[in-house]
Each structure stands twice: as structure tokens, then as C-alpha cells.
Amino acid sequence: MKISNPFILNRADPHISLYDGQYHFTASVPEYDRIVLRRSPTLAGLVDAGERTLWAATPEGPTCSLVWAPELHRIDGTWFVYFAVAPSREIRDDLFQHRMYALRCRAVDPMQGEWELAGQVDSGIDAFCLDATSFAHRGVQYYLWAQKHPDIPGNSNLYLAPLRDGLYIEGEPVMLTRPEFDWEVQGFLVNEGPSVLIRHGRVFVTYSASATDERYAMGLLWADADADLLDPASWHKSPAPVFVSDAEREVFGPGHNSFTLAPDGVTDLLVYHARNYTRIEGDPLWNPDRHTCIQPLRWDADGMPVFGRPQREVEIPEATR
Template sequence: MDEKLIFNKPWILQRADPYVYRHTDGNYYFTASVPEYDRIVLRRADSLSALPDAEEKVIWNCHANGPMSKHIWAPELHYVFGRWYIYFAGGEVEDIWKIRPYVLECQGDDPMTGEWVEKGKMTRAEADEFSFEAFSLDATVFECGGVNYYVWAEKVGVGKMISNLYIARMKNGYTLDTVQVLLTTPDYDWERHGFWVNEGPAVIKRGGKVFLTYSASDTGEAYCMGMLTADENADLLDPASWSKERYPVLKTDRSREVFGPGHNSFTTDSEGRDILVYHARTYAEIVGDPLYDPNRHAMLMPIKWVDGKPVFSFDNVTDN
């Protein structure tokens, strides 16, 4: 690759849940969770290799109390319905685990300088009695066949609740048009380390297929990536349209000191080749709660396509 990139090693330090968006004008935008979980940051550059040194701007700070005052997690920047939006999750100082999905809308054409206004909690469809009533986070948005879809993680159950992934069609940038549909629940042992978790969805399309990756298990060494696949012409709101990989598509590689890879996004390099953006740690032993260990770093991996499917492998490139 002509663009000088560092693969499978820290690319942008202490930025978990990394999200990279390449706009139609060629600019790259980067946002992520910061270790303090108290603000949303955004940076822009004309290449992936320039993003680590790009100026980072705080575009929104958490509230002092009430909704959106604690645990500001996993922001994503999207351009949909003719506007810029940021989707993120947040809790409350008074109830730090009351995590719900929220939306910011930019009032200008430039997300770095435009005014961002709060649209509040994501609005569920009128007939939906369930969505966003419990711990909900990690929303992403994707387009297929001219339709915009919203995918998110939400916990259900009692006691140690289970985090599933759900999908719905969007009515506008902050409202759903259909009731939730369950996409995947933690079926397998590798999705059940510490907690039973499916979260962090991300979508890439190629060759008439929609590939939806997600992350599983707790946020330590066991954290890994799974994948669902559907035909782009299928009814994406029908769970039967999706098939699930039996084993993780990316997991810890101790030999390369990449621990707990996950919560990814997708982009392309300057030559249009597909790149996986993910976070991971460079060590396994964590003191205290992994959630508050700041050293989840954003990393990059080129994607290989084999028999029409993406392959996520540390062997895709030689170390550089």
C-alpha cells in the first residue's frame, strides 16, 4: 500500500470503540470513546496516516447531571438524511448504568465547525414498547437498497442480563420507523466470557452481501469479533435473512501482543482498499475493572476477501 500505515499496532492511543468515516469529499473523520468517558471528540484529515497527528476537537461535553452525564460511550459520525449525526450512549450521574442511546445533529455542513444540537434519546417506533427501556448502546447506521437501518445492543433478562443486537428501519436521523428485530444473541461459549454479550455492530458491503461484525464477551482478553451475513436484496428485518459464523472472526493473538480486539468500524485507504479499524490492548493482565483501564488503542488491519467474504487475519500483512 502506498499510504504508510501501521497495522495491528497502536495507531491512535487510548481511543476505544474507534469509528472512522470517509466522506464523499475524501476527508477522513475519526471519533472514539475517551478514557474519561465525559465528552465527544472529532478529528479530520485527508488520509488515514494523517489522523493520528490531526487536531482533536471537543464538539460536545457531558451534562453535569441527569441523562448524558456519565459513561459517554462509542460515538459514531454518520451523514444520513442530508445531515451530519453523531450516535452515542450515555448514563446518568445518579444512575451510572442507566445507559441509553442518544443523538446529536449538526446544524451546518461542516461537522468540525457547525453547531451540534441534542436530539435527545433515540426515538423508537410508535408501535415499539420495548426498545431503549433497558441498558442500550453501540448504535450504528447503514444504508442498503436506499433504506437506512439502525442497529444497536440492548440488554434483556434478569440478574446478569444478556446483551443482544437488534435492528430497525429509520424514519429520520433520530427516529425509528419499525419495531425492533432481534438479530443475534450470545449463543456460543466464546460470546459468554464474563458476560453474555453481543455489542459493537459494524457493517461492510461487497459483492451483493451485507456483512455485520460485532463484539462478544467482556472487555478483557476474551473480547473478540463475530459476524453475520445477509444478501443485500433480502429482507434485512427478517432474522432468517442472516447467517451467523460459528466461531469468532478475530480474537486475541498473544504472539503479536494484541489482546481483546473488537468494537470495530470499516473504512478504505487512499487507494480504496478495505480497512478494519478496531481497538485492542497490548497486554493481558489488567488491574481492576477492564472498563476503566485506559489503554485500549485504535488499530488498523487490511481486509482480505476470500470467496466473497472478508477475512480478518494478523497475517494479512507483514509487521511494519
């Protein structure tokens, strides 16, 4: 199956997940005013699939503005969507005022069931936070997110903690990474947009860094699958970015990725957003031209991911019969 990038237009922070033979897609919409979900039995079908609005920002209050980066997760038979939202567009101390919240749906079918605002996911640090994801490993459900720490310079670091009932953080959050290398501090000091892939005896975490223009790039953390993931010493960090802009292919600012599986059930797919130009007119926040892209992820002989260059035309392996 051939797919051209951009794959889905005007959808940033893309999250594609595969459940029960169906691909589910959610992402930030350019208006930042709602959470939407698409579903299709095929990847290609996501492009034109009908889109359901699961929840819309409230007229006022803590959930009224700038809805960012939703992710869909199935945890213990319940659907959750994690997302960031702010009480206003006001910037204080050079930061927006986002906090993390969760939607919940107890029905089997997320496209038909009733969704409710389950509440805030409180990290214990009352500060700007965003871009949460969740994953299960060795019988523990984890919550991984980006957050500003009042005592650490910069915009956001990555934190990890166990998660109970899809909504409650257990214990003291552990910081996995903070912006420290030159490529992570271009424009803004940012580590955000984490995504998890467990393969070849390791737990991999990708993340994005720097300003959300052509300087945006992806980094990589990894830990041994048998290690204590809540021990910062278990984690290794690549000093260089693993996925960057490619002027020759007109792909700029690739990042805020997720992972899914190809129809063959074997090939890992990298899902990310990018622009195809650098001259952004007006406020970059309101520029709608971050598009969803997708391409196969490769692996080297040592079991490490090989991201390669952004691709404009890709071949996605089909299901085998």
C-alpha cells in the same frame, strides 16, 4: 503507506469514516465525559490531527455520565453522532443504565458547524442499550444497535429497525443475534459493537462478544443483499469468532470495530481497538490502554471477508494517479 499498530493511542471503540475525501475519527475517550472529532485528508494525519469537542456530558440528568462509543454518520445531508450515555455510574441488576442519544449538525462542515443534542433514540424497550450504527441499503436507512431485553438472559443482543429523520425508529425492532456460543459468553453474555459492510452481493455485520479483556472477540453475520433484512431468517451467523487475541503478536481483546476505505478507494480497512497486555490493574472500565488499530481486510474467492490475524505493521494502499 506504512502504519504501525497501535495506530491512535488511548482511543477505544474507534470509528473512522471517509466523507468528501476527508477521514473523520471519533472514539471513546478514557474519561468518558465528552465526544470528540478529528479530521485529516490522510489516514496517517489522524494521529496528530486537532481534536474538536462536539459535546460534553451534562453536570446532572440523563446525559451526565459514561459517554461511550460515538459514531459519526451523514444522513440526508445532516450529520449525526450516535452515542450511549448514562444518568450515573450506578449499576442496577448487574448493568449500567445507558440509553442511546444523538447529536445533530446541519452545517456542511462538522468540524466548524454547531452541534446540538437532538435527543434520545428511543428503541421502544426501556433497558440498557449502546453501540448504535446506521447504514442505508436499497433505499432504506437502518439503525442497528445492542440492547438488553428484559425477557432474555444476558447483557445485550443486536437489534435492527428502519430509521426516520436520523432519530426515530420505525416499526418493531428485529433481533439479529444473541449470545449463544461459548466464545460469546466469556465473563459476560454480550453481543455489541456492530458495524456494517456491504460487498459482493451480501450485507455483512461484524460484532463483538464476551468481556472486554483478552477474551473479547469479533463475530460475523451476513445476509443476501436482496433479502429482507428485517426477517431474522435472512441472516446467517458464524459459529466461530472471526478475529481474536493473538498472544504472539501481543494484541489482546480486538474488537468494537468499524470499516473505512484505503486511499486507493478500493481496499477495505478494518478499524478496531485492542490492548497490548493482559494484566489490567484496577477496574477494567477505567483502564485507558485500549488503542485504535487498523489493517487491510481481505476477501476470499467466494466473496467472504478474511480477517486474518492482528498485524503490528501494515501496508495501506495509496491513491493511484
